[in-house]
Amino acid sequence: MTQIYDYLMVGAGPAGMAAAIEASHAGLKVLVLDQAATAGGQIYRNVSHASAAQQQVLGPDYGLGKPLLKAFMAAPCDYQPLAQVWNIEPHAQGFTVAALIDGRSVSFVASDLLIVNGAMERPMAVAGWEKPGVMTAGAGQILLKASALLPKQVVLAGSGPLLLLLAHQYRAAGVTITALLDTTPRSNYWRAMPWLLAGLSMPKQLFKGVWLSLVQRIRVPYFSNVTDINIVGNAEVKAVRFMVAGKEYEVPTNLVLLHQGIVAQTQMAQTLACKQEWSDAKQCWQTQVAEAGQTSVPGVQVAGDAGAIGGAQLAQLEGRLAAMARVKQSCTHSSWARKMAYLALSWRIRQLHWARGLVDRLYQPAPWLSTPTGTTVVCRCEQISAAEITDIAKAGCAGVNQLKAFSRAGMGPCQGRQCGLNLGYLVAQAQGRPMAQVEPLSVRPPLSPINLGQLAQAIDL
Amino acid sequence: MTASLFSRLDQHQPSNPDSCSIRLNGIEHQVPRSMSVAAALLYLGQRATRTHPVSGQPRAALCHMGVCFECLVTIDGQQSQRGCMRPVTANMSIITTSKGQSE
Amino acid sequence: MLPNPAPNAEAYDWIIVGGGLVGAAVAYGLIQKQPQLRILVLDGGDTDHRASVGNFGLIWVQGKGYDFPAYANWSLQGANLWPEFAKQLTQQSQIDLAYQRQGGLEFALTQVDLDALSAEMAAMAEHTQGDFKYQVLDREATMAVQPGLGESVVGAIHSHQDGQVNPLYLLSALHKAIQAMGVEYRARCPVDQVVVTEQGFQIAAFTTKKVALCAGLDNQRLGLQLDMHLPVSPLKGQILITERAPSGLLNYASPQLRQTAEGTIQVGGSHEHTDLDDSTNLQVMQNIAADAVALMPALAQLQLVRSWGALRVMSPDGAPIYQASSSYKGAYGICCHSGVSLAAAHAGPLSDWLLGVAAAPQKTLIEAMNNDRFSV
Numbered sequence: 001m002t003q004i005y006d007y008l009m010v011g012a013g014p015a016g017m018a019a020a021i022e023a024s025h026a027g028l029k030v031l032v033l034d035q036a037a038t039a040g041g042q043i044y045r046n047v048s049h050a051s052a053a054q055q056q057v058l059g060p061d062y063g064l065g066k067p068l069l070k071a072f073m074a075a076p077c078d079y080q081p082l083a084q085v086w087n088i089e090p091h092a093q094g095f096t097v098a099a100l101i102d103g104r105s106v107s108f109v110a111s112d113l114l115i116v117n118g119a120m121e122r123p124m125a126v127a128g129w130e131k132p133g134v135m136t137a138g139a140g141q142i143l144l145k146a147s148a149l150l151p152k153q154v155v156l157a158g159s160g161p162l163l164l165l166l167a168h169q170y171r172a173a174g175v176t177i178t179a180l181l182d183t184t185p186r187s188n189y190w191r192a193m194p195w196l197l198a199g200l201s202m203p204k205q206l207f208k209g210v211w212l213s214l215v216q217r218i219r220v221p222y223f224s225n226v227t228d229i230n231i232v233g234n235a236e237v238k239a240v241r242f243m244v245a246g247k248e249y250e251v252p253t254n255l256v257l258l259h260q261g262i263v264a265q266t267q268m269a270q271t272l273a274c275k276q277e278w279s280d281a282k283q284c285w286q287t288q289v290a291e292a293g294q295t296s297v298p299g300v301q302v303a304g305d306a307g308a309i310g311g312a313q314l315a316q317l318e319g320r321l322a323a324m325a326r327v328k329q330s331c332t333h334s335s336w337a338r339k340m341a342y343l344a345l346s347w348r349i350r351q352l353h354w355a356r357g358l359v360d361r362l363y364q365p366a367p368w369l370s371t372p373t374g375t376t377v378v379c380r381c382e383q384i385s386a387a388e389i390t391d392i393a394k395a396g397c398a399g400v401n402q403l404k405a406f407s408r409a410g411m412g413p414c415q416g417r418q419c420g421l422n423l424g425y426l427v428a429q430a431q432g433r434p435m436a437q438v439e440p441l442s443v444r445p446p447l448s449p450i451n452l453g454q455l456a457q458a459i460d461l
Numbered sequence: 462m463t464a465s466l467f468s469r470l471d472q473h474q475p476s477n478p479d480s481c482s483i484r485l486n487g488i489e490h491q492v493p494r495s496m497s498v499a500a501a502l503l504y505l506g507q508r509a510t511r512t513h514p515v516s517g518q519p520r521a522a523l524c525h526m527g528v529c530f531e532c533l534v535t536i537d538g539q540q541s542q543r544g545c546m547r548p549v550t551a552n553m554s555i556i557t558t559s560k561g562q563s564e
Numbered sequence: 565m566l567p568n569p570a571p572n573a574e575a576y577d578w579i580i581v582g583g584g585l586v587g588a589a590v591a592y593g594l595i596q597k598q599p600q601l602r603i604l605v606l607d608g609g610d611t612d613h614r615a616s617v618g619n620f621g622l623i624w625v626q627g628k629g630y631d632f633p634a635y636a637n638w639s640l641q642g643a644n645l646w647p648e649f650a651k652q653l654t655q656q657s658q659i660d661l662a663y664q665r666q667g668g669l670e671f672a673l674t675q676v677d678l679d680a681l682s683a684e685m686a687a688m689a690e691h692t693q694g695d696f697k698y699q700v701l702d703r704e705a706t707m708a709v710q711p712g713l714g715e716s717v718v719g720a721i722h723s724h725q726d727g728q729v730n731p732l733y734l735l736s737a738l739h740k741a742i743q744a745m746g747v748e749y750r751a752r753c754p755v756d757q758v759v760v761t762e763q764g765f766q767i768a769a770f771t772t773k774k775v776a777l778c779a780g781l782d783n784q785r786l787g788l789q790l791d792m793h794l795p796v797s798p799l800k801g802q803i804l805i806t807e808r809a810p811s812g813l814l815n816y817a818s819p820q821l822r823q824t825a826e827g828t829i830q831v832g833g834s835h836e837h838t839d840l841d842d843s844t845n846l847q848v849m850q851n852i853a854a855d856a857v858a859l860m861p862a863l864a865q866l867q868l869v870r871s872w873g874a875l876r877v878m879s880p881d882g883a884p885i886y887q888a889s890s891s892y893k894g895a896y897g898i899c900c901h902s903g904v905s906l907a908a909a910h911a912g913p914l915s916d917w918l919l920g921v922a923a924a925p926q927k928t929l930i931e932a933m934n935n936d937r938f939s940v
Contacts, residue, residue, distance in 0.1 A: 042526060051471055053471050089843070089845060089846060098846055107846070120524070120526065130520065131518075132519050132520060132521035136523060136525075138526060139522065139524050139525035139526070142525045143467065143503070146496070147469075147493065147495060147501075148469050149504060150469075151466055151467050255466045273843075380520075380523075381530065382515060383515040392736075396749055396750070397751060398610040398612075398751035399752075400610065402617070405732040406739075412869070413541075413807060414530040415870065417528045418523075439609075444870055444871055445868075446869075449543065449868070450867070450868050451541075451865055451868065452853045452864050452865075452866055453853075453857055453863075453865065455804075455849060455853035456853040456864065458850045514808045541807055
């Protein structure tokens with residue numbers, strides 16, 4: 001007899017852990033599937049095993065994950081690490097979630113789902129970004145958290161709090177930062193100005209990111225308003241060329257870490273046909289949600305950075321609120337204390353999202369990065385250039401999905417995760433349409449890799 | 462292989478008791494057990510980890526979090542595995558399609 | 565009393581409703597034969613149901629019309645017209661269609677299946693006066709032409725007249741070629757209504773003398789507006805596609821397995837009667853994968869890159885419907901699920917028929933596929 005869970009979370013980051021704690025203590029039968037070996041998500045990755053040296057470099061905010069992780073490990077819920085969810089579909093009793101675990105596909109059934117698989121970094125398609133020796137700043141942080149690896153020398157390029165935080169951490173650990181190339185357009189500072197007041201009520205972790213940006217300027221070779229980044233070298237990176245105010249510079253380096261903010265991972269919600277919406281402030285697609293993460297599909301909630309990007313603290317609160325709403329469904333009555341707690345939590349979440357307005361506007365991607373040109377590779381999997389994509393878009397194709405059919409862009413193993421946004425920007429530009437009207441790439445299984453042999457032997461529990 | 466672009470934060474500590482032995486393209490190496498396959502390759506100085514099927518150019522991991530699919534390697538005979546999503550285990554065999562030396 | 569066209573409506577000779585493989589091939593045929601025609605192609609939105617982009621990419625003769633002689637002859641003619649069509653379209657569009665006519669194999673996993681297939685092929689050969697050529701291969705003969713097959717393969721039907729193409733590049737090339745020749749293409753123009761006027765037809769702000777409905781599953785609805793019975797319904801097919809495999813893994817095209825020019829392996833396809841639901845389903849995907857691995861065990865190692873469901877545009881007997889409206893002169897309905905196999909036939913003889921210049925035998929053949937065969 002198949003066991004049916006009341007509540008299944010995909011992801012064990014701050015949102016997933018908080019939701020699992022709340023829901024399992026309230027008596028729901030909860031399962032958490034997570035792709036990583038240890039819980040924590042990207043933000044608290046490996047926090048329970050990190051050495052003292054790692055913790056010192058990563059700073060006190062990293063340690064904030066420890067109590068949450070401890071409470072999660074003690075919660076009366078089922079938790080399956082190293083589970084790669086590759087398919088989600090409706091089922092007579094809710095949903096079937098198929099995950100590859102130890103080389104086998106196993107299916108789980110749950111009446112309700114909470115998608116909490118977080119965000120990914122906004123792809124930064126600059127010339128030469130496909131070369132070995134180019135990674136993302138997020139990769140740099142993951143390597144530091146999970147593997148205690150530090151680069152010997154690095155050039156950091158892009159914009160956003162994570163890039164600046166990483167610069168700060170690397171500098172503290174004695175890494176040679178050859179240059180910090182800030183691509184934040186000057187106009188963003190003016191655009192963000194009206195949100196200064198909101199920013200003052202940001203959580204202090206975020207506020208620190210902004211503050212750090214000012215400090216970095218004097219502590220590392222810093223270039224602002226950088227454009228036209230070109231990463232040069234044959235098989236490997238040798239140098240970075242870039243422009244500042246019409247003047248060309250070149251700095252030698254073997255390693256470049258790129259970053260321009262993070263965007264929600266919407267693929268899981270998209271496979272379930274949850275309605276998507278374009279966020280002009282965050283410049284990405286996100287799943288439409290109601291107060292406690294309810295999507296347009298009954299039984300499916302989204303919380304944390306998998307929904308509207310807000311960072312770790314917000315994710316944790318949103319996870320908890322989502323679980324409280326799910327618990328309420330199963331209870332005939334709810335105490336006054338719980339009702340008040342729910343209201344207070346939802347008010348705090350709204351306030352934090354408002355405060356996020358400053359960061360959202362300050363770090364919007366530079367237009368030249370959203371609409372690459374010429375031979376710059378946009379689809380890394382199929383090696384399709386910006387010029388090829390623009391040519392097809394100009395011929396009047398219906399949108400990014402038809403563009404994908406005509407060009408192969410978005411057809412490779414990453415399934416458009418790295419090119420989808422740029423395809424949208426390029427179509428919007430070529431056809432003079434607003435981004436909100438250029439529908440995103442459709443998503444189809446598998447959500448993560450599975451081979452035909454494993455699929456042929458998929459097990460239905 | 463070339464010199465690694467990365468080094469361990471705790472390199473000055475005595476040899477890590479948590480290290481394990483893996484085979485990379487048939488050659489044995491010791492790596493810390495907590496690492497992902499993609500991190501281990503970076504640590505060992507394997508800068509290019511596959512040859513791109515269209516361009517024929519060397520490629521390596523971009524994101525280390527499962528979304529770029531650039532770190533595909535053969536692990537214990539299973540082809541096209543994301544190296545960033547798999548922790549190394551004792552006696553694991555890893556084959557990169559690009560045989561390393563690219564200088 | 566028929567309404568007059570809006571005073572500032574743009575006037576065309578032809579409006580093609582639908583920019584998929586059927587509509588684009590018809591537009592291509594019309595503009596090539598009569599370059600002075602003013603033709604407008606109205607296409608739907610980016611995420612509409614599109615059989616053209618869910619297509620398997622076969623140019624298939626085997627078994628098509630074994631129980632319908634006109635369709636059998638039409639399919640064979642369509643495949644025979646393909647080499648010249650591909651050459652010309654490639655030249656005009658500068659897009660390599662990855663067209664190959666290396667022959668096709670349909671594998672049988674039981675003797676009963678093989679015998680049934682053999683009977684269908686014999687019927688087809690008879691309908692075509694022996695022009696359709698095929699061989700029944702036993703297991704040994706099948707293994708000789710396609711190594712690596714699994715234990716369960718008992719044999720196959722081989723025909724050198726089958727082939728394959730990249731259906732997406734075909735559509736892209738047709739769009740590029742028709743626009744270069746002066747056809748106007750407009751995406752995101754869903755057609756709600758075709759209004760009959762004194763001079764012809766009006767669709768939104770456009771007027772036209774003639775209209776061809778090539779709107780796939782929407783033809784049923786639009787056909788009624790022009791007094792045409794076009795009974796099409798969706799038949800879902802799920803397809804799997806793997807990562808690139810070394811080229812030459814598969815020597816022949818097949819409805820079960822096809823290796824694309826890029827090296828990926830396409831695995832197909834299910835036949836499910838659904839409504840307008842093109843979602844994938846684990847159980848069906850699992851069955852498709854299990855069949856593929858049974859056919860060729862080495863495929864088990866290949867990573868699945870994509871799966872998709874697409875809706876075939878099926879008539880009750882699976883054959884095309886070519887219909888001229890008897891109430892409204894100049895209105896036509898073109899329905900078929902073989903937009904790839906028949907692309908050359910649609911650009912060739914079918915376009916002649918639409919222009920009223922088809923020779924007698926072609927005219928008879930095409931009109932044998934009208935809707936008279938379905939009692940209303």
